[in-house]
Amino acid sequence: xxxxxxxxxxxxxxxxxxxxxxxxxxxxxxxxxxxxxxxxxxxxxxxxxxxxxxxxxxxxxxxxxxxxxxxxxxxxxxxxxxxxxxxxxxxxxxxxxxxxxxxxxxxxxxxxxxxxxxxxxxxxxxxxxxxxxxxxxxxxxxxxxxxxxxxxxxxxxxxxxxxxxxxxxxxxxxxxxxxxxxxxxxxxxxxxxxxxxxx
Numbered sequence: 001x002x003x004x005x006x007x008x009x010x011x012x013x014x015x016x017x018x019x020x021x022x023x024x025x026x027x028x029x030x031x032x033x034x035x036x037x038x039x040x041x042x043x044x045x046x047x048x049x050x051x052x053x054x055x056x057x058x059x060x061x062x063x064x065x066x067x068x069x070x071x072x073x074x075x076x077x078x079x080x081x082x083x084x085x086x087x088x089x090x091x092x093x094x095x096x097x098x099x100x101x102x103x104x105x106x107x108x109x110x111x112x113x114x115x116x117x118x119x120x121x122x123x124x125x126x127x128x129x130x131x132x133x134x135x136x137x138x139x140x141x142x143x144x145x146x147x148x149x150x151x152x153x154x155x156x157x158x159x160x161x162x163x164x165x166x167x168x169x170x171x172x173x174x175x176x177x178x179x180x181x182x183x184x185x186x187x188x189x190x191x192x193x194x195x196x197x198x199x
Contacts, residue, residue: 001027001053001054002028002031002052002054003016003019003028003029003030003050003052004040004043004050005030005031005032006033006050007198008197008198009049010106010107010159011049011062011103014154014155014158015062015066016030016194017154017157017191017195018066018069018081020194020195021149022072022073022081024069024072024073027072035049043058048060048061050062052068052069054068063096063100066081066151066154067082070151081151082151083150088142091139092151092152094142095138095139095143095156098134098137099152099155102130102134102138102163103158105126105128105130105131106131106159106162106166108127109124109127128170131163131170131172132172132175135172136175138156140178140179140182143157143182146186153186156179160183161187165197
């Protein structure tokens with residue numbers, strides 16, 4: 001398997017977190033790339049990052065890639081990180097979807113703020129509100145405990161890590177102390193430290 005990724009992409013980080021946590025990193029070649037890479041576009045015409053290549057199969061959405069990798073993890077005799085069949089499954093997936101919404105707003109806001117032409121104050125305000133409200137209401141108990149990491153854990157950890165990386169001025173810890181405590185504990189885990197973007 002090959003994973004085309006960027007060290008600063010939070011979507012790619014969701015995947016590399018899972019790879020390190022499960023040990024599947026030993027079965028996957030990491031290929032640093034950019035959106036404009038011809039090699040990447042030959043595999044994936046959309047140029048999306050991350051992209052997982054396994055023989056003739058190319059997957060390009062981080063959640064889909066992680067679901068595929070989770071199947072490998074389960075085939076090795078481990079419990080699925082998606083917790084299918086659990087009574088908390090949909091609550092966990094809801095938390096992941098909310099974190100993804102925050103992450104998408106954060107990424108769009110970052111690109112807009114770097115635009116050299118006139119920036120849209122309307123969209124910057126809208127994305128900031130989405131980040132604030134999304135984090136305020138994000139229920140940490142479905143992110144998983146340290147000894148019971150699940151797929152939602154990677155999504156939320158990647159989202160919060162990206163906010164610290166690109167949007168430190170948000171001071172998101174002021175809105176959700178419980179989430180901050182969870183993240184402080186998660187931040188000490190090897191799979192989190194090993195996937196940090198370069199400063």
